[in-house]
Amino acid sequence: MGQHHLPGNPPIPLILRRSAQARRISLRVSSLDGRVTLTLPRRVPEHEALAFAAEKESWLRRHLARQEAPVAVAPGTTLPVEGKPRQIVARPQRGIRLFADQVEVPDRAPATRLAAWLRELARDRLSEACDRHAAALGLPYSRITLRDTRSRWGSCTEAGALMFSWRLIMAPPEILDYVAAHEVAHLAEMNHSPAFWAVVNRLYGDYAPARAWLRSDGNALHRYRFTD
Known part of the structure; x- marks a missing residue:
């Protein structure tokens, strides 16, 4: 668990969070500060969750590009x-x-x-x-x-x-x-x-x-x- 990065230009920081309530892997982009949280069920291996995030790279970058800068x-x-x-x-x-x-x-x-x-x-x-x-x-x-x-x-x-x-x-x-x-x-x-x-x-x-x-x-x- 903790901090990981999705490779690319620039790399995307990922916060991995394991949840006993989660039934599937999910990604969430905070609308406030752009933090990306990758949530995975208790028994899913980390490498499987990271592979899921890699598949969603284009989606992630589109969402991050739309983030408004703090004022x-x-x-x-x-x-x-x-x-x-x-x-x-x-x-x-x-x-x-x-x-x-x-x-x-x-x-x-x-x-x-x-x-x-x-x-x-x-x-x-x-x-x-x-x-x-x-x-x-x-x-x-x-x-x-x-x-x-x-x-x-x-x-x-x-x-x-x-x-x-x-x-x-x-x-x-x-x-x-x-x-x-x-x-x-x-x-x-x-x-x-x-x-x-x-x-x-x-x-x-x-x-x-x-x-x-x-x-x-x-x-x-x-x-x-x-x-x-």
């Missing part, structure tokens, strides 16, 4: 806030101010402070949306937490705890609202049955465009790196 958030960077591109401008100030086409940030630790501000803005927007949808549904949720999740935009537990990715604040408002409605709908239906989607439709309306946006554009929100 370091800094003064001068253009960052989407509520779906609108805003240029980051550093000022000798303490707070953060949002304008139509730019966001002013402190000139000390601008990326760290901007990330904290975006989390709070996300909390405000998501709390408002969840309150509205929960009231329409007639079912309360217990709490809202925000994380920087990579595999999902939101979740709902049996106890009614809602979790969201704070990066939703970079998406258009209707996308954030859809994810809020989606998770609130789980308060009534803890599944993805037709009954669940009927609740989503009742709370939000036609959700197909929002789901399509998340599939086509959602991953781009993860490429922004907030480090000073």
Whole structure:
């Protein structure tokens, strides 16, 4: 197990992972950082898995070529806030101010402070949306937490705890609202049955465009790196 490379120009690093649950060999290319994970069942030899990866070399290189480069958030960077591109401008100030086409940030630790501000803005927007949808549904949720999740935009537990990715604040408002409605709908239906989607439709309306946006554009929100 561990790190291997698929030969070529350039070589492709592979992370081999053995899984007791896996029934077949599989390849996964991370949409966030381009890491390639080769998963194999418990009793499959490594050489067999590496041969499988070699057969998929053309597919792997096509996917890796489409990866978007990470964006370091800094003064001068253009960052989407509520779906609108805003240029980051550093000022000798303490707070953060949002304008139509730019966001002013402190000139000390601008990326760290901007990330904290975006989390709070996300909390405000998501709390408002969840309150509205929960009231329409007639079912309360217990709490809202925000994380920087990579595999999902939101979740709902049996106890009614809602979790969201704070990066939703970079998406258009209707996308954030859809994810809020989606998770609130789980308060009534803890599944993805037709009954669940009927609740989503009742709370939000036609959700197909929002789901399509998340599939086509959602991953781009993860490429922004907030480090000073």
